[in-house]
Amino acid sequence: MNDYMGKSLSWRVADGIVELALDRAPANEIGLAMLDDLERFAGALPELESKASALILYSKQSAGFSAGADLRELYTLVQQTDTASAAKGVREFLERIHAVLNRLDMASLTTIAAVHGVCFGGGFELALTCDLIIADKMARFCFPELRLGLIPGFGGIPRLKRDIGNGVVRDLLLTGRSINATKALAVGLASQVAAEGEALRVARATAEQVTKFDRPTAVVAKHFIKPLPAEELRREIDIFCKLFVQPAVMQGLRRFVEDTGAHPYLP
Numbered sequence: 001m002n003d004y005m006g007k008s009l010s011w012r013v014a015d016g017i018v019e020l021a022l023d024r025a026p027a028n029e030i031g032l033a034m035l036d037d038l039e040r041f042a043g044a045l046p047e048l049e050s051k052a053s054a055l056i057l058y059s060k061q062s063a064g065f066s067a068g069a070d071l072r073e074l075y076t077l078v079q080q081t082d083t084a085s086a087a088k089g090v091r092e093f094l095e096r097i098h099a100v101l102n103r104l105d106m107a108s109l110t111t112i113a114a115v116h117g118v119c120f121g122g123g124f125e126l127a128l129t130c131d132l133i134i135a136d137k138m139a140r141f142c143f144p145e146l147r148l149g150l151i152p153g154f155g156g157i158p159r160l161k162r163d164i165g166n167g168v169v170r171d172l173l174l175t176g177r178s179i180n181a182t183k184a185l186a187v188g189l190a191s192q193v194a195a196e197g198e199a200l201r202v203a204r205a206t207a208e209q210v211t212k213f214d215r216p217t218a219v220v221a222k223h224f225i226k227p228l229p230a231e232e233l234r235r236e237i238d239i240f241c242k243l244f245v246q247p248a249v250m251q252g253l254r255r256f257v258e259d260t261g262a263h264p265y266l267p
Helices: 032-049 071-080 083-105 121-127 156-163 166-175 181-186 199-210 215-225 230-244 247-258
Strands: 003-005 009-014 017-022 054-059 064-066 110-115 118-120 132-136 140-142 192-194
Touching: 003 032, 009 032, 017 032, 017 199, 032 083, 054 064, 054 199, 064 110, 064 121, 071 083, 071 247, 083 121, 083 230, 110 121, 110 199, 118 121, 121 140, 121 156, 132 181, 132 199, 156 166, 156 230, 181 192, 192 199
Parallel strands: 017 054, 054 110, 064 118, 110 132, 118 140, 132 192
Antiparallel strands: 003 009, 009 017
């Protein structure tokens, strides 16, 4: 499947490069619709891997790469059912999103996230599945989950611990503060910083470089330097689900939904 247009994303293949574009207003929130499309993409990966060497993941939304999980959808789920049923639904969602993100993480393609604007929560976790992050100078990265009484649930902390030092991981998790592209480059989160509006162009140039190398060798190199933290990822799901039923989470979700600001996801 060379080209696909879904409800929340699309992809195309050209010259050995797959481009996966997130496109769900207002800020690529990851809910059931996005998950369905991501699962479709994961299902198409075996065919795409046979035709391409690199994958670029980017956003068509002006607000940024992704504001994270669709918290309004989650709040609606909680309101429409009892706590036990909601918790069961959350675990099922997490199992599905982990399966997709693990597949992206371990893809034989060299994967590049071109990030601009907000890259928060679940969106940050999606970017962390990629081998390289190229950040627009206006990009910001954040894990705001503790504001909701939760931890990141899409695999963010195990992947971030794999990639950078624990001091930065703890700061992002425990303070909820965002960091800019310059800081992301300095700590090793981003591999390059691009001028405003240029992240996708730089990602395309990087992907073209990737296509010059022997593919089997690149795959071996990737899997050697980027192991999947499988056990920690499984533990994360359990911890998230245990926290989810606590009163602080319901209070945090209610505050978020009732916020009348234009961008309640901003720290």
